[in-house]
């Protein structure tokens with residue numbers, strides 16, 4: 001089947017639907033695709049928890065892909081800087097890639113600070129209802145600053161990094177996250193178990 005898409009730049013771009021579709025690919029993998037969008041301050045534990053959850057899902061036989069932080073800036077988004085326009089475009093591209101991966105039937109995990117509600121909403125709107133799971137890794141600033149594994153808070157406090165989230169740039173906490181991990185005083189194992197329970201409740205996994 002084909003459909004004419006009235007795209008912004010080209011009125012004559014035609015969408016071609018193929019036989020092997022998202023439903024087929026997800027059935028094959030015995031899972032429901034979704035995008036688990038981990039958000040939280042630097043040092044909150046997004047990469048750690050998303051990585052440990054991905055390990056656990058792999059052990060259970062599920063098919064995943066983890067898109068993590070700065071990695072995308074080496075390729076997909078290497079032309080982008082850190083102006084608000086570029087940050088928005090960075091998140092938009094990541095959202096589009098996550099959407100393609102969910103279309104491939106995968107459970108996609110992303111780990112970006114993504115401090116603005118508006119940018120997270122933009123990604124939510126790219127995906128069908130129920131496929132975007134906002135995961136708030138809610139670790140108090142004091143704890144993140146104590147951990148400071150990259151030494152970034154120290155630099156931000158010394159004025160060597162400007163516009164650092166939580167210090168001189170706002171982090172807008174999710175208002176209604178699908179999964180709220182109060183992560184400051186819980187072990188990674190506990191946080192992984194809480195996330196797995198939520199995936200089961202939503203019938204993403206069995």
Ligand SMILES: Nc1ncnc2c1ncn2[C@@H]1O[C@H](COP(=O)(O)OP(=O)(O)OP(=O)(O)O)[C@@H](O)[C@H]1O
Nearest residue numbers: 041042043044045046047048069147149186187188
């Ligand atoms: N639940 C936890 N309990 C104790 N330490 C943790 C926990 N989760 C993560 N950590 C530790 O906190 C530090 C920061 O974790 P991580 O790198 O996952 O943060 P992040 O949210 O991905 O940060 P960034 O946005 O800078 O990439 C690491 O040293 C990690 O080992």
Ligand SMILES: [Mg+2]
Nearest residue numbers: 046047069111
């Ligand atoms: Mg990280």
